[in-house]
Amino acid sequence: MIDAYFSSTKADLIKKVKEEKDVFKKEKGYFEPQNITENITVYNKRYINIYNKNSIENPFFKRIKSIASNTKKPIATLKNALLNYKDFKNYLKYDYMIEDIKEFFLSKLNLYKDKIHFMRKTAPYKTDFYILAGEFKDVYTTKWKKNKTTSFSGHAAIVANNILANILTKGLKFE
Incomplete structure (x- = not known):
């Protein structure tokens, strides 16, 4: 009997809260484009x-x-x-x-x-x-x-190109 009483009041309370939320949303204008x-x-x-x-x-x-x-x-x-x-x-x-x-x-x-x-x-x-x-x-x-x-100028270019050529011809790997 107690469970039946509380379940009915709980259902009524949920309905009231939903109705108040809907009224509040309509008053605040949440459904209008923003x-x-x-x-x-x-x-x-x-x-x-x-x-x-x-x-x-x-x-x-x-x-x-x-x-x-x-x-x-x-x-x-x-x-x-x-x-x-x-x-x-x-x-x-x-x-x-x-x-x-x-x-x-x-x-x-x-x-x-x-x-x-x-x-x-x-x-x-x-x-x-x-x-x-x-x-x-x-x-x-x-x-x-x-x-x-990838490009160097002057003497550095000659040295870099020589190193690169040696690496490519011998297939050396950097470690």
Whole structure:
């Protein structure tokens, strides 16, 4: 008898809470369309500031915003895309050029725009983050290989070319 009394009052209490939530949401206007830019600045204020040296450039943010605006939940998609970009950039920025990271991220964002949560680095389920990072590493070369000095001038050029010729002809290995 006691269980029946408490279960009925619990059900009534849950109904009242749901009704009050619905009334509160209607009063606050949660169902009205909202401006994406205003809402996302709350989440990622430091990434949007164009005067901050660590911020995302304006054209890049506009491209992400245009991709996210064509989804079912544009605000959540934009927020998650920026957070995923931050993780992706932090994972690769020490070895690769930022321009390459941005280009690759935008190309993959077009594919993953409806499943943005699969680009997450950490999640309770299996994500494609490390697969995407591996694909990026296969396609792009590192900063160190791009900036490697291969030409010398003057006497150093003759010495370097002689050493290189000896290595190529004898097949010596560096140790």
